[in-house]
Each structure stands twice: as structure tokens, then as C-alpha cells.
Amino acid sequence: MTVTAVRKDPAARTMVVEAEFDASAERIWQLWADPRQLERWWGPPTYPATVDAHELRPGGRVAYHMTGPEGDQPHGYWDLLEVEPPHRLVAYDGFAHEDGTPNPDMPGTTFTVAIDEVGDGRTRMSIESHFPGTEAMEQMIAMGMEEGMTQAVGQIDAMLAEDAVRS
């Protein structure tokens, strides 16, 4: 497991996922910068992604669609806000109509990627996602989540459990 930390801040509606890889920052950047590599990890095996346009520069856009088991093809796009190879990427990930034009009725997510070498040939990547509300979350999940969907849900909210341990 390369995920080293997950922090959820419900009040700020953010989630940070940190991971470490045995690779250089440049190699990790390529996962984002090379559309053929991006296609291989963005969607789960049941919803593989196809990148239709890929302009990785500030103000540029990445357009993609995913293909589901029923042949359904949800479309999405990133509007790139900051692009600083190989260290930083900030993008708004939104939903698009079938012709690829943005669908403003569906709220998207803003994510910030930070990539930094930590020595010994290792690189840490952190992804901070900020989402506007329930609907955005559910849409994101519907588009990207097949695996893990069946994950059992505990009986009590994690935060409550933490409080109980502390008191």
C-alpha cells in the first residue's frame, strides 16, 4: 500500500490523500502529463477513461470520457488553474455533456496535486480535493467508483469513535 495518509476535514469539505512512490518526481508527473498514462489510472477497470484533449498548461483543458460496463459514457473535463511541472497541478474537475461541452448544472471538484521528492529515490504526492456538496460527491462516485462500492460501512461515524476513545 503506497497510500501513507488520508485526512478528511468535513467542515472544510476537503480530503487529502498522500502517497509515496519509488520513483522520481518527473516520473510521477508523467502520470498526469502523458494522456496515455493518465488513461491507465484515472478510471477503474470497470470504467476505463479515454482522454480526448490534453492541454496541460494554465488556462488549458483536459477532456475525457469513461466507458461503463453498459456502454454508458460519462464525460468530464479539467480546467487547469496552475501547472508547474513536475511539482504542482491545480484543476477544476467538472462534468461535461456528450459533445464534451461543460455541464454547469453538475458541480465539480477542485483538486490540488503536490509532487515532491523526499530522498532515497522516493517521491511523495499529495492530492487535496475540495468538493462543494453532496451532489458533487455522489456524481464523482458514480463516475469513478465501482470497486470499493461494496465496502462495508461501520455502525458509527469515525469521528464519534475517535471521540469515544479520547474521553
Next chain:
Amino acid sequence: MQTTLEFDQVFSALADATRRDIVRRAMDAGEGVAELASHYPMSFAAVQKHVAILERAGLVTKRRIGRRKVVRTNMAGLLVARRLLDQYEELWRGRIDRMTELVTEPKESNP
């Protein structure tokens, strides 16, 4: 039972330690607002306000039992909130697993 919940409301309600404690106590569903208030170093009115915020978020309900009104946790509300965050985490864990496979595989095996 309320099942559609506003994510924002649920999580801003849960962002406060006192309110989380109220939610935890109210799972037993035995106490009214006045009894709940006795557990905290704050006024009845302040606790009443916390309960109202939780109620609006759908996390607790007030239920009349005889002459008393008890505060009860809505477990469905908690589970919905928890599930959404868990699923989002799972989405990124899956992506990072696939990234790891990509950076560790030998270049020759690229299809």
C-alpha cells in the same frame, strides 16, 4: 425517517466536538435537552442551539415519549455521511494503486 441529507449541513454540524458528543449520547435516546445540558459546562440555551443545528442537519430527532421529549440520533444520517467520504477515499486509493503499478512495471510491458 429522513434519508436525503445535505452533506454540507451534516458535516458542519459534526465539525463541533460538543455536537458530536450529543450525537453519541443521543444514540441511547434516553435524555431530553435539559438532561443533555447537564453534561456540559454551558447554558441550557447553548445546548438547545447545538441540538437545533443537529436537528436541521437530520442527525437527531426530538421524539415525544409520554410527557417528555427525548433527543434521538438518526443513525441513517450518520451512515450516509460516512459512506460518502469512505467512497471518495476508496476512489483515490484505487487510482493510487493503479499509479503504483504503472511506475513499477518495466517499460517493455507497456501495451
